[in-house]
Amino acid sequence: MAFEALSSAFSNASLDDRPVLFSPSSYPRWTERALEPVPRFLFRVYTPRSDGFTDDTVVCSRDANAGKPGSTKDVFATQALPATAKSIADHLRWYWNDSGDNLVSWSSSMLFVIRYIFYRHHNDKTPLDKIHLLVLDTKKFPVGTFIQDLDLISFFAPFDADLSSLEVLRTGDTYYFGEYLSQGSLYINGRCRKESAQSMIDRGLLNMHPALESAFRNQAPGQWAKPVIAIRETIRQVGEPRLDLPELLDQALKIASSFGNHWRFPIAIHLLALMPYRLDADQVSTKLFAGFEPSKKEMDACAKYWQSITVPKPMAELVRGQSIMRTLCSMRAQGQ
Numbered sequence: 464m465a466f467e468a469l470s471s472a473f474s475n476a477s478l479d480d481r482p483v484l485f486s487p488s489s490y491p492r493w494t495e496r497a498l499e500p501v502p503r504f505l506f507r508v509y510t511p512r513s514d515g516f517t518d519d520t521v522v523c524s525r526d527a528n529a530g531k532p533g534s535t536k537d538v539f540a541t542q543a544l545p546a547t548a549k550s551i552a553d554h555l556r557w558y559w560n561d562s563g564d565n566l567v568s569w570s571s572s573m574l575f576v577i578r579y580i581f582y583r584h585h586n587d588k589t590p591l592d593k594i595h596l597l598v599l600d601t602k603k604f605p606v607g608t609f610i611q612d613l614d615l616i617s618f619f620a621p622f623d624a625d626l627s628s629l630e631v632l633r634t635g636d637t638y639y640f641g642e643y644l645s646q647g648s649l650y651i652n653g654r655c656r657k658e659s660a661q662s663m664i665d666r667g668l669l670n671m672h673p674a675l676e677s678a679f680r681n682q683a684p685g686q687w688a689k690p691v692i693a694i695r696e697t698i699r700q701v702g703e704p705r706l707d708l709p710e711l712l713d714q715a716l717k718i719a720s721s722f723g724n725h726w727r728f729p730i731a732i733h734l735l736a737l738m739p740y741r742l743d744a745d746q747v748s749t750k751l752f753a754g755f756e757p758s759k760k761e762m763d764a765c766a767k768y769w770q771s772i773t774v775p776k777p778m779a780e781l782v783r784g785q786s787i788m789r790t791l792c793s794m795r796a797q798g799q
Contacts (some may be wrong), residue, residue, distance in 0.1 A: 473632070481704040483647035484607035487539045487618060499611040503768045504729055505569040505643055507550070507597045508575040508660075515567060518595065520652040526565040534565050534647045544654040551615060555629060555642070567649065569599070569609065571772060572642035573733035574780040575691055577668070580660045581678035582687040586796035594759040598726055603654040611773070612642040637692060639777045642679035656722045665715025666721065673735045695779040704741040711738065712750040720754075728757055728765040732791075736784035747787070748794045766792050 487493035509517035516523040517701045527534035541547040553560040570576050580594050620627040632638050674694045683690045719731035767786040774781040
């Protein structure tokens with residue numbers, strides 16, 4: 464990010480740090496419809512080579528980073544429907560668009576962004592200590608700050624054949640990854656936490672699933688989506704229990720704890736959901752309740768988060784996370 468653009472971003476923040484909201488209902492051309500609720504926690508991985516700019520204070524789209532005037536306008540305000548639809552398709556497909564890009568991607572799937580860490584590490588040679596996983600609390604932002612990809616696609620698909628094709632792909636049984644979008648500049652200081660990939664690996668990240676060790680060793684070069692799909696299948700099948708499960712649980716809790724108390728419980732469940740083994744409920748509950756000593760408020764908040772996530776069929780990692788959370792709540796209610 465150029466110094467001038469960064470200075471401009473922070474100068475503007477002092478005047479107005481309100482996000483650019485997605486608000487189709489503000490414009491007569493868009494059919495009134497209910498948008499999918501946004502999960503409380505969203506994830507993003509960034510490197511120094513990511514488009515736009517991201518750190519733990521501000522996230523800027525490529526257009527916002529360049530200071531383009533249009534970066535402060537809602538995508539639904541467009542008068543150029545085909546061009547905007549093409550820009551959305553290009554962003555979602557990772558195609559470069561010379562006219563710009565005002566969108567920023569997030570995901571409800573920790574699996575998806577963790578696997579992306581290794582994709583970026585091997586593809587652009589970014590050191591692991593320079594790659595960060597960011598988790599953000601959407602509850603601390605106004606409604607409309609984020610939109611589900613499928614909602615945005617459904618509005619604009621009639622104006623671009625490629626976007627229409629992508630809608631078919633993402634509403635199928637395989638290629639859906641829980642993508643959400645923000646637009647323009649988003650000031651996130653105090654509403655997020657980050658950890659470096661190296662820090663998570665040092666705490667045992669590669670042991671959460673065998674495929675993460677393979678990814679670390681670049682055994683699927685240049686791939687990202689297909690390895691996620693393969694990992695999901697192992698999560699669905701659930702293999703035999705591991706004798707070293709207590710050690711794996713300890714590592715998952717160490718990783719989750721590094722994000723801080725506000726984030727640790729939901730992140731711990733995300734990590735447990737990656738393990739392609741049968742989990743002993745007693746061992747899991749003992750480790751979690753003894754390690755975190757969650758209050759009723761923390762437990763209820765985590766349960767509400769997991770219950771509220773929209774889980775399309777392909778996302779086995781979220782299906783399992785919800786199952787783990789239901790079991791923990793049941794055991795807690797029974798005093799176990």
